[in-house]
Amino acid sequence: MKKIFSLSMALTSLMVSAQTTININPKNNTNNYCPIQSVKYKINTSIITQNTEATGAVQGNTPVYLVEVNAKKSPSNNTPIQLTFFNFEGVQIRNLNLTNATTGVGVWNKGQNILANNNITNNVFRTALKNYQLDGDIRSKVWYDSPTNLPCNTQPPICTTPDFDIVFGYAYTNDDYMLVAERWGNSAFSLRALDINGNVIGNTLCFGCGSGGAYERYDWNSGYSMPYVPDQAMAFTVVPITLFGTSQPIYGLRIFNGVDQADVKFFGLSDNTFANNPVNPTIPGVSGKVFHDINGLTDNTVNGTPIAKPSNIQLYAHLVNSSGIVVAVKPVDLTTGSYAFFDYPAGSYTVRISTTQTAVNSPMGAITLPAGWVHTGEYLGTGTGNDGTVNGVLAVTITANSLTQNANFGIQQLPSTGSFTAPAVPNPGGSVFVTVNPNNFQTSDPDGNVTSIRITSFPSNATAIKINNTTYTASTFPTNGVSVPVVNGLPTQPIEVDPVDGIVTVTITFRALDNAGFESSTAGSVALPFIANVLVDNFYPAAGFGTLAFEDLWPFKGDYDFNDAVIDYRFKITTDAYNKVTQVEATFVLRAFGAGFSNGFGFQFNTNALNVSQLTATGSKLHEGIITLMSNGFEAGQNKPTIIVYDNTYKLMTHPGQGIGVNTTPNAPYVQPDTTRILITFPIGVYTYNDLNIANFNPFIFVNLTRGREVHLPNMAPTALANQALLGTGHDNSIPSNGRYYVTENNLPWAINIVERFDYPIEKAQIIDAHLKFVPWAQSGGVQFPNWFQNQTGFRNPANIY
Structure with missing residues (x-):
């Protein structure tokens, strides 16, 4: 047209x-x-x-x-x-x-x-x-x-x-x-x-x-x-x-x-009147536009798409003289977002944009915008720049025969936040951080994007908050809060809280910041309810006690009766609702020892996941002064957490006066077994059940008060305090470079671990004469007769079993 x-x-x-x-x-x-x-x-x-x-x-x-x-x-x-x-x-x-x-x-x-x-x-x-x-x-x-x-x-x-x-x-x-x-x-x-x-x-x-x-x-x-x-x-x-x-x-x-x-x-x-032609500068007055400026002054420019009715409410441009009196009022044009005041005396004025229309010849009223809308900037020109104060007011000068153009304004909608209550979870207790789900932070921006949130204050009912791996307490939390980047509405940095103990609700307050640099007018919140923690006892072995049996003449086979130390064991591992270990109670029952040597016993956690400095152990029975413990009850000088349960069997069970050792000679008096309980405490919320690797724990004896003379289960490595020179001597066929330890050339061991109660041989009766399937089991590497120790037909010679 x-x-x-x-x-x-x-x-x-x-x-x-x-x-x-x-x-x-x-x-x-x-x-x-x-x-x-x-x-x-x-x-x-x-x-x-x-x-x-x-x-x-x-x-x-x-x-x-x-x-x-x-x-x-x-x-x-x-x-x-x-x-x-x-x-x-x-x-x-x-x-x-x-x-x-x-x-x-x-x-x-x-x-x-x-x-x-x-x-x-x-x-x-x-x-x-x-x-x-x-x-x-x-x-x-x-x-x-x-x-x-x-x-x-x-x-x-x-x-x-x-x-x-x-x-x-x-x-x-x-x-x-x-x-x-x-x-x-x-x-x-x-x-x-x-x-x-x-x-x-x-x-x-x-x-x-x-x-x-x-x-x-x-x-x-x-x-x-x-x-x-x-x-x-x-x-x-x-x-x-x-x-x-x-x-x-x-x-x-x-x-x-x-x-x-x-x-x-x-x-x-016509309807396309002069749209592309230059404005006549000879008409004294002022003109400009109102823009929906969703990025505000982040580009230092008042621009965007024209707007006249934010939230369907009409905007009005007011020309106000130096005395604060409204000289003229114009509705902002619905199509172009423009306004103009023509033919006004030369002088100093301000243009003010508001949804509230002030009458001509009246003092200018308060500037208003619809709920959720704000002014983003004002500028006299089309390039970069602004008037320095974001308030919907722009100072202009009208001169004779001149039109002051591009007195432009920007407005935009503020971002918003919501309140969210997360599902209740058990309180881990202690100094344990719980990760806050990013989806819990509810934000939106009607006309742009939320670029970050600002956690405005230290959370209630928390001892600490960790943001992007920086920990804050109530005394160190910044006065102006902490900002966290947001992409697609979700915080991109981890946020964790350490709740105070007990049944509490931790509340995090925050505001959203949009791509124009404006914060939400109201704060959102994330409520994290914590309920009482639930502790669960896990047992290994699960069905009951297992048995460890040792031969103490390593690296020689000796009498091979596997009764030089017979120890029942069971671990009770307590975990919380987060599957974090709180403590381990290890019970060891010394049932028999058919040895003339005074032997000690210990075990090592076969894992690199545990930091021994964070653990404590109590309950060891040490009498001989040959063991050096750290202050937390673990053995010093080790590269993995190691506990010595006792250092001399003869200090635990008294010899009955006849036979070799205790409870291995059938006609000798029976001595009540000794029970030792080791209690190991863990920092709350740090280690999982799997971190213990308890099924692969590494038990051992050390022979005749000689700490370095360790005897381990087959293919279990000695500890850092073992005498490595003994490996591969006598009947031992250890090859450390191949991970081969404590077996003979025919794969016969010096120690066995049975995950149920074991009926051990009498003194001087070799295990192969008591448990008839032991040799094929041992020589096959455990493939044949994995249940060799059970009381089944053809498996035993009862006369040789205590």
């Missing part, structure tokens, strides 16, 4: 200056106009299409509004042109009989007729013009050469310069078209083009010049009366702007009235 401007006049005489004049009178066969093909009008709510011009005038007072004009580029060029109008009410300038009190110049807008006084500064008239100028999308206004240069007629006072200027806020260019309308269509007038400084340029266009009566000097007779001109049909002519013969943008028109009475009416402009 093309851009057009329309005006109508009734003139009875014409005077032009000495310029190149082009007469435009379609009925006199001129070829310099755009023939109208059809016209659409609106009457009440009906659209009327007129394909043939009327022959007379329609009587009646109901006005018809112009909607659309379809024409050809010229009588010889059939290329179609469509001129679309959206505000046909427009402004009517009427020249009636002048008096010293009131002129015939008036403004018709929204059903009101306001006449000007001879003093063109009349506030009511000026206000009416300004209100019209920014009504809808119309971008024109009426302007005059001087206060005395008004349209007039032949009656006193006599006009010596019967013309006046119309100056536009935006310029015509050579791709535009102009529609003129004249009441009755039987009078002539002329138009001159004005440049940016108000100087006349180009040709003079004379409309209706030549002969012809009513409706005979213009191209199209509407037959209808236009608004506020009852019973007076209008005649139209459409011409291209190129007729002015200038390549310069046209910022105004000088209308020459002659000395006869004239009516001039502005019907309005």
Whole structure:
């Protein structure tokens, strides 16, 4: 659609200056106009299409509004042109009989007729013009050469310069078209083009010049009366702007009235009016836009998409003078987000954007925006920069003959936060951190992205909070909080809390920060309920006690009766609801020892997952002074946690007076077994059950009070305090480089671990003579007869079992 401007006049005489004049009178066969093909009008709510011009005038007072004009580029060029109008009410300038009190110049807008006084500064008239100028999308206004240069007629006072200027806020260019309308269509007038400084340029266009009566000097007779001109049909002519013969943008028109009475009416402009043309800087005033600026001043620029109704609430631009009084108020344009104040005295002002409209001539009220909206910045210009204070207020200066442009504002919506209560979990107790699920932090941003959250204060009911592996207590938590980056609404750094002991709820408060750098107006929260912890006892072996049996003549086979130390064992491992180990109670029952040596016993955790400095052990029975313990009860000098249960079997069970050792000779008195309980405590919430590797614990004896002479289960490595020189000597076939330990060349061991109670051989009866499937089991590496120790047919010789 093309851009057009329309005006109508009734003139009875014409005077032009000495310029190149082009007469435009379609009925006199001129070829310099755009023939109208059809016209659409609106009457009440009906659209009327007129394909043939009327022959007379329609009587009646109901006005018809112009909607659309379809024409050809010229009588010889059939290329179609469509001129679309959206505000046909427009402004009517009427020249009636002048008096010293009131002129015939008036403004018709929204059903009101306001006449000007001879003093063109009349506030009511000026206000009416300004209100019209920014009504809808119309971008024109009426302007005059001087206060005395008004349209007039032949009656006193006599006009010596019967013309006046119309100056536009935006310029015509050579791709535009102009529609003129004249009441009755039987009078002539002329138009001159004005440049940016108000100087006349180009040709003079004379409309209706030549002969012809009513409706005979213009191209199209509407037959209808236009608004506020009852019973007076209008005649139209459409011409291209190129007729002015200038390549310069046209910022105004000088209308020459002659000395006869004239009516001039502005019907309005097309819907794409002057959108891409430069603004006329000669109009004193200020203009700008309001932007939905979702990234705020992070780019140091007030920009974005135009906005006029945040949350469907109208924004108003207020022009406020240096005394704080509102001079003018304009609604921000719904389509372009723009506002403009034209024709105001030079001086210092502020422009203020608010959804609350303050009345003109009143002190400026408080600036408001819809709930959740904030100002992001203000700047006088289109590049980078801002006025330094984000408040919806921008200082501007209006100077004579100058338009202050790009007084721009930014607004955006704040991010929001929610409150979330996580499912209750057991309180681990102690100094144990619990990880907070990132999904618990509920944030959103209606028009941008949440880039971070700020934990605003130290959590309630917590002893510490750990953010991205930095630990804070109540005394060290920063006054301004701690920020955590957010991607896709979720914190990207780990957040952990250490709750105080007991049944408590830890509450973390936070605010969301969006990509414009603004925080949510209210704080969100994450509530973490902790209930009483639940402890569970886990046993190894699960079904009951297991048995360890040792042969103490290593590295020689000896009597191979596997009763030199017979020890039942069981571990009770206590874990909490998080499967974290709190303590281990190891029970060892010395049932028998068929040895003349005074042997000791210990075990090692076969894992690198435990830090021995965090553990404590109690319950060891040490009498000989050959063991060095650390302060926490573990043996010193070891590379893995090692506990010595006792150091001399003879100090635990008294020899009965006959036989070898204790409880290995059938006819010797029976001695009650000795039970030793080792209690190992763990830091809360650090180690899991699997960290113990308890099924692969490494038990051993050390022989005859010699600490370095260790005997272990097959293929279990000796401890750091063992005498490594003994490996591979005698009958031992240990090959440490292959992980082979404590077996003979035929894979026979010096120690066995049976995960149920073991019936051991009597003294001097080899195990192979008591348990008949032991040899194939041992030599096969445990593949054959894995249940060799059970009381099944063909498995035992009962005579050799104690």
